[in-house]
Amino acid sequence: MRTIAASVLAAVLILCGLIQPVPRIALAAPDPHSAEHPAADLRLTRDDILTRAKSWIDERVPYSQSAKHTNRYGTYRQDCSGYVSMAWGLKTARWTGDIMEVATRIEKKNLLPGDSLWVHSSSHQHMALFLRWANAAKTQAVVWEEYRTGTVASERTWSADRTAGFTAIRYRNVLEGDAKTCAAVSLDHPRYPEIAPAATGDLVKTAQCLLTSAGFPTGANGPTGTFDDTTSSATKQFQTSRGLPSLGKVDSHTWTALLARGTTPQVQDGASGDAVLRLQRALNAALDAGLELDGRFGANTTAAVKRYQGAHGLSADGIVGPNTWAALQAGK
Structure with a gap:
């Protein structure tokens, strides 16, 4: 009765203009680049996911099932699922037993950078962030992961047998469409034929990423797959640095020097x-x-x-x- 009476009194006072109603505050959408722990599961591009994940690689965060690490992306448990939870921008650090509440299964052949390889059984529980394939057959995965006690967050290449024992999963809130990261680009090709200005395709992306990694950027938009003037200029600069003829096209000599770095x-x-x-x-x-x-x-x-x-x-x-x-x- 007191609660009802108080509500009636408040309504009378508002109507009489003696007090002002408290306005409702509109909640802003979660910011993927916020310096605070997310209040809700974030919607992230693949670039966002990889940028977040790379922070622990750079900071060499040690594996732990009990300790937590804090950086600009929030505070998360330092084990395999805590790492993926941080990369995916989850409000709560998940574990292998409940990660499927925010993910869906996909075919391994459809894995993209920022997806995950996951296993949860009575004998084996682990997950890692998928980066790229290490071979053309797509049987050996390159991952970023918190692996085990005594190691730090790092990049590892899994054997075909290990990769086969995991299920491919995808974060439900991933925003598709960004392609600015070299993590999505494979360096492995059966052949490395000459490519020149106006060429397009995966080999051009490979060359662009190799040139950028060598210190000769090919543009702010990442690997576009188009051999444009910026790529030609970067190629000439790299060739000069190696004492090669400054041709502006990627011939066998340039490929060899880039790939052997x-x-x-x-x-x-x-x-x-x-x-x-x-x-x-x-x-x-x-x-x-x-x-x-x-x-x-x-x-x-x-x-x-x-x-x-x-x-x-x-x-x-x-x-x-x-x-x-x-x-x-x-x-x-």
């Missing part, structure tokens, strides 16, 4: 990893070697290395050391 550890038969993958790409560009881009240094890669070394006056021992890396990175 990076660290130069000694690798030989039995080795595996990113350096071997870069080597295989560069050999395919230099020799049209037809190597499978699997990051595994086997008999075919050894034969291609010996062939390359012999063609350039190097000791044809099949071992890739400083001299062979130097030749590849110079575009020879």
